[in-house]
Amino acid sequence: MLTVARASQLSAALFGATTFDEAAQLTLRALLDLAMAQLAASPWARTGRIMRAIVHHRLTDGYRRLMALDAQPGEDAIAGAIMPSASAGRWIAEHRVPVAVDLHTGVVRLCTDGSFTGELRAGTAPMTHESRIRMLAREASHLLLVPLRVPGGAVAGMLSIEANCLAAIDGAFIWPELVAEAQLYAEVAAPHLAALPTEARPLATTDPYLPVIGASMAPLVEMLRIFAEQEETVLLTGPTGAGKSRLARWCHHRSRRANGPFEILELATVPEELQLAELFGWKRGAFTGAARDTEGAITRAATGTLFIDEIDKLSLRAQAGLLRVFEERRYRPLGEGSGDRSADVRFIVGTNANVRELVKSGQFREDLYYRINVLPVQVPPLAERRDELPAWARHMLRRRHEAGRGDATPGEVHLSPEAIDRLLAQTWPGNLRQLDNIVRRAYTLSLLEAGGGRELTLEASHVERALSLEGRADGPPLVELMTLAAEAFVGEAQRAEGSASPLKLDHADALRGMILAAAVRRLRSKEDAFRLFGKETTVSSRNHNKVLRTELARIAALREALGLPPDPELAALQSPTSEG
Numbered sequence: 108m109l110t111v112a113r114a115s116q117l118s119a120a121l122f123g124a125t126t127f128d129e130a131a132q133l134t135l136r137a138l139l140d141l142a143m144a145q146l147a148a149s150p151w152a153r154t155g156r157i158m159r160a161i162v163h164h165r166l167t168d169g170y171r172r173l174m175a176l177d178a179q180p181g182e183d184a185i186a187g188a189i190m191p192s193a194s195a196g197r198w199i200a201e202h203r204v205p206v207a208v209d210l211h212t213g214v215v216r217l218c219t220d221g222s223f224t225g226e227l228r229a230g231t232a233p234m235t236h237e238s239r240i241r242m243l244a245r246e247a248s249h250l251l252l253v254p255l256r257v258p259g260g261a262v263a264g265m266l267s268i269e270a271n272c273l274a275a276i277d278g279a280f281i282w283p284e285l286v287a288e289a290q291l292y293a294e295v296a297a298p299h300l301a302a303l304p305t306e307a308r309p310l311a312t313t314d315p316y317l318p319v320i321g322a323s324m325a326p327l328v329e330m331l332r333i334f335a336e337q338e339e340t341v342l343l344t345g346p347t348g349a350g351k352s353r354l355a356r357w358c359h360h361r362s363r364r365a366n367g368p369f370e371i372l373e374l375a376t377v378p379e380e381l382q383l384a385e386l387f388g389w390k391r392g393a394f395t396g397a398a399r400d401t402e403g404a405i406t407r408a409a410t411g412t413l414f415i416d417e418i419d420k421l422s423l424r425a426q427a428g429l430l431r432v433f434e435e436r437r438y439r440p441l442g443e444g445s446g447d448r449s450a451d452v453r454f455i456v457g458t459n460a461n462v463r464e465l466v467k468s469g470q471f472r473e474d475l476y477y478r479i480n481v482l483p484v485q486v487p488p489l490a491e492r493r494d495e496l497p498a499w500a501r502h503m504l505r506r507r508h509e510a511g512r513g514d515a516t517p518g519e520v521h522l523s524p525e526a527i528d529r530l531l532a533q534t535w536p537g538n539l540r541q542l543d544n545i546v547r548r549a550y551t552l553s554l555l556e557a558g559g560g561r562e563l564t565l566e567a568s569h570v571e572r573a574l575s576l577e578g579r580a581d582g583p584p585l586v587e588l589m590t591l592a593a594e595a596f597v598g599e600a601q602r603a604e605g606s607a608s609p610l611k612l613d614h615a616d617a618l619r620g621m622i623l624a625a626a627v628r629r630l631r632s633k634e635d636a637f638r639l640f641g642k643e644t645t646v647s648s649r650n651h652n653k654v655l656r657t658e659l660a661r662i663a664a665l666r667e668a669l670g671l672p673p674d675p676e677l678a679a680l681q682s683p684t685s686e687g
Contacts, residue, residue, distance in 0.1 A: 211277070377420075389442050432450050
């Protein structure tokens, strides 16, 4: 009767909650009170302590919200504990029963029919070895996980309770006496935790790595702030162009590894037969074309972060090699005779695919999936972040304007209200990447009409014309745009006539360099940029770098004639360390 009465009290309180935050606090407080009362009545009253309770609201594609409450007021419960227990979420969702984990021995006990009758050993348990070690380092010895089952049978996350009691190692601690009531609390709270909105709070502070954070993204960014501080793998899922690589870089710069390198390995650009080589590096002669020793992405990212994008493109052979890195933190470059190297790197992984479905179809290893699906986060498309769109458009416009001018006072650039309305009317299937392309294109049209002036305003007409060019690589729009460029060139030549730096017809050759530079940026490969325009022989003769330098020099000459400083983006394209 006491159990039912306390659950009824929690239920009544939850019906008065208006936000997820309120409901989570009420649930966690009740759960902690229950656990501490049970501990006080147990043989471990003097030797044990309840540390914290946590609500993990997550669905199959990633975390939604997190809330933690420490048993000792004043401690930072979230920063101190959430992540080590987070890897159990997918296991709880699949098995749908409470589990008790002895973190010292790795023994996991399943609660079926109200008692802990089942037992699993480490390896099949819901937590990785690394997770247990990190929790032990934070003095947790026992963990109880309870599923949040919502009406209809779905699991919307879990509740967890962490405790410390060395005297109860290799035992079930107080969980057998606690689990039935804890599960009842979870059943009462689950519908509220899943349905209530997040409490409105001040937006997170922006920075150069994440210059725009809207209300729609604030909860996700707050979770990522916590995730960034951990060593566990973050899995960023979401559509192409939604900003996964930007978020990965942001996580790196907020992590303990911020002083180390941040490396990106984009698997979509790496042929299957070279994936292992790109990951681990190679020694001279390891395969045809291996003319010199080359470091792989894991070596380059040492002491820092490696972001592996489009992990779904990884071949089964390369998956086996990467799995060993996750399990043993060791690897060996191709062609290195003996001895392994230590993989001192934190992994962030990105994909726009449903990796669970790839596992079911045999295209992705299940054991590797569980290694990367520790802290999953679903990045929403731009269509679900419309509150951010005007700010992103202004940021992209300002960045393009400043890069083009290259000086400390590049002049003002504006986006008219009508232009913003036109942008908001689009669906943006290409997300932030598509928006950036449209803003760049509209900026160019505005610049051409203004004749290179320092004060620019993008109007709705510029956006409209930029959108009309979307997906059309030939025909009247291209000719029209080139005609505008020609008119702008003539106008600039007239203004410079008789000056110390007149514009010459030869300066028009810079257009070739601009086209090549745009292709390199879009394709992220110098070789592919030349192949796009039928220059395969230039690539095969390894002459493409020299040709690119010549073409980019023409752009530099044009900028100098116009009194503009060097463009740092062009310098980056000429760097020997850039792709290709």
